[in-house]
Amino acid sequence: MRRSRDLLWIPTFALLVAFAVPWPLWGSDRVVAGLPAWIWWHVGWLGLCALAFRAFVRSGAWERGMGIDAAERAGEADATVDGGDRR
Template identity: 45%
Template structure:
């Protein structure tokens, strides 16, 4: 479940980066209220980004960074054991 959540948020982050510049308005010079349409898009997009970041901070903060409790550390435990083994193992390899 956290794995799915991680990939979901990663996709959201990439999406936010991908459309901050409205590539679909390339070469477009439409003005709305004296300001280029592509700039309006960008301003709106930044507001959207703020809202998304706020949601992330409320709901998923710590994702991929904090190793809390049962769910993720179950997965992590074997590597930790291997970690200490790998140090000696590293020398013999």
């Protein structure tokens, strides 16, 4: 079940990449708040991408995809000392 949910991230990120280019605004010279509308598209899209990546990391799919065990990751946090140096 978890593996199939992890696989749903592939089309999610593919859509994020596909719509990173403001296709609906091509040829438009519309200006909003002193900036071209396509700039606002990118600002909004980057915010959406940040939220999607946050959900991706919180779901644990990042660790599973990278082959990192959650318990191993917690142990690494305990092994750090001042300034992030490891013993």
